[in-house]
Amino acid sequence: MPDKSDKHGAKLDDEIDRETRGMVSGGHPTRAEEFRETEPYSDDDPGDPVENVAGEREGSPPGMSGRDVEERSALARMLTGVRYPARPNELVRHAAEGGAPDEAVEALRSLPRREYENVADVAEELGYGREERRY
Numbered sequence: 001m002p003d004k005s006d007k008h009g010a011k012l013d014d015e016i017d018r019e020t021r022g023m024v025s026g027g028h029p030t031r032a033e034e035f036r037e038t039e040p041y042s043d044d045d046p047g048d049p050v051e052n053v054a055g056e057r058e059g060s061p062p063g064m065s066g067r068d069v070e071e072r073s074a075l076a077r078m079l080t081g082v083r084y085p086a087r088p089n090e091l092v093r094h095a096a097e098g099g100a101p102d103e104a105v106e107a108l109r110s111l112p113r114r115e116y117e118n119v120a121d122v123a124e125e126l127g128y129g130r131e132e133r134r135y
Contacts, residue, residue, distance in 0.1 A: 072123040078104060078120065085115040091122065 008016070024097045033089055078100045082091060088111040095105050 068128045070121075072119070072128045075123055075126070075128070076119045077103070079119055084118050087115055088113060093115070 023119070078095050078098060079091060082094050088108060091111070092105055092108045095108055109120075111125055116125070
């Protein structure tokens, strides 16, 4: 005897198929409650998901581009451990001793001779931008 695991007979299966055919092939929502519908999606290639149309990284502070944020972050890692306020010669010495790239050391050498209060002050002088207050 063959295994019979369905609850309906062939006649009822055909009837259910006819009743649901419009829902399956209709191309429109089949549920009355909107919250039960699946979310639409796009096949478009978004490129970099964290970069928006203006070329700014998502989450970057106002007044700064994504590149500014990355460069300022690299500068902060390079100048970790510097005691502020600091003069350019102290920044150059610290960066050179820490194995910073030659371009970065040269950029620090080009800083005007004055005291810098923090990394944001150095980054602004190097042209990386300064974040605007969010509040």
